[in-house]
Amino acid sequence: xxxxxxxxxxxxxxxxxxxxxxxxxxxxxxxxxxxxxxxxxxxxxxxxxxxxxxxxxxxxxxxxxxxxxxxxxxxxxxxxxxxxxxxxxxxxxxxxxxxxxxxxxxxxxxxxxxxxxxxxxxxxxxxxxxxxxxxxxxxxxxxxxxxxxxxxxxxxxxxxxxxxxxxxxxxxxxxxxxxxxxxxxxxxxxxxxxxxxxxxxxxxxxxxxxxxxxxxxxxxxxxxxxxxxx
Numbered sequence: 504x505x506x507x508x509x510x511x512x513x514x515x516x517x518x519x520x521x522x523x524x525x526x527x528x529x530x531x532x533x534x535x536x537x538x539x540x541x542x543x544x545x546x547x548x549x550x551x552x553x554x555x556x557x558x559x560x561x562x563x564x565x566x567x568x569x570x571x572x573x574x575x576x577x578x579x580x581x582x583x584x585x586x587x588x589x590x591x592x593x594x595x596x597x598x599x600x601x602x603x604x605x606x607x608x609x610x611x612x613x614x615x616x617x618x619x620x621x622x623x624x625x626x627x628x629x630x631x632x633x634x635x636x637x638x639x640x641x642x643x644x645x646x647x648x649x650x651x652x653x654x655x656x657x658x659x660x661x662x663x664x665x666x667x668x669x670x671x672x673x674x675x676x677x678x679x680x681x682x683x684x685x686x687x688x689x690x691x692x693x694x695x696x697x698x699x700x701x702x703x704x705x706x707x708x709x710x711x712x713x714x715x716x717x718x719x720x721x722x723x724x725x726x727x728x729x730x731x732x733x
Contacts, residue, residue, distance in 0.1 A: 600646050602627040604654035605634030620644050620677075623652055633657055639673065639682035647706075651732070658685070672732040675713055676706045687726045693718040707733045 595615035600623050603609040607628025614623060621642040630636055635657040646652070653674060673682055675697060683694035693716070700716045707713060710731050714724050 598646070598648035600649075601651045602654070603651065605631045605656050606654050607631060614646060616645075616648075618646050620646060620652055624654060630654055639678045641677050641679070644677060653732070655682075672730060674733065675710065675731050676701065676733050686730055688723050689727070709733060 595617045597613050598616050598618075599611055599613055600618075601611050602623050606624055607630075609627060612623060612626045614626065619642065620640060623646055624630055624636075624642075633656050635655045636642065638658075639655050651674075653672060673686055675683070678697075680691070680694040680698060683689050683697055684691065689697075696716050696718055697713065701707065710728055710733055711724075713719055713727070713731065714721070719727070
């Protein structure tokens with residue numbers, strides 16, 4: 504019978520035929536010994552200081568994660584081909600207007616479609632001293648293609664309403680209540696009705712359309728048609 508020592512404990516090994524109890528005891532001691540050695544091996548691994556390569560790899564991984572987090576939260580959008588283009592507002596289309604009446608240079612002018620009547624008058628050299636810019640004209644109105652802009656002459660106080668011989672026609676698309684009242688048989692109520700119709704239905708397409716306004720019948724239209732324009 505020989506004796507061996509396992510982790511400080513002395514056990515007996517019986518040769519050549521140990522008992523089953525002895526074999527079991529020896530096997531358990533050997534397993535316990537292996538577990539202790541494995542545990543010590545793992546402890547040594549974790550207690551070992553990190554190498555420079557390990558530190559570098561950890562920093563690279565942390566940097567990649569940080570950049571990804573920023574792009575995700577800031578709504579990063581990769582560049583597209585459209586980023587190379589500069590968007591420039593389109594220039595307004597050109598139209599033609601006819602400026603006549605009390606202006607320095609009456610003529611046909613090419614203007615942008617966003618031009619206002621006051622700008623068209625300026626292109627025509629401006630108004631004359633006898634021009635009436637505040638009674639009939641809406642200087643802030645935007646012009647339209649083929650429009651005829653008539654700048655009227657001042658009417659002296661006490662002058663009669665317009666007659667067929669008058670050189671200035673009343674534009675029913677731009678005239679206000681005061682100008683409309685200078686027409687024959689047009690009073691305050693009818694003048695306001697014309698303005699209201701224009702506001703609700705848009706510009707008059709022709710002078711005949713004024714007959715749709717309440718208060719203007721066939722007889723009144725016959726008196727007006729030679730003194731109005733669109």
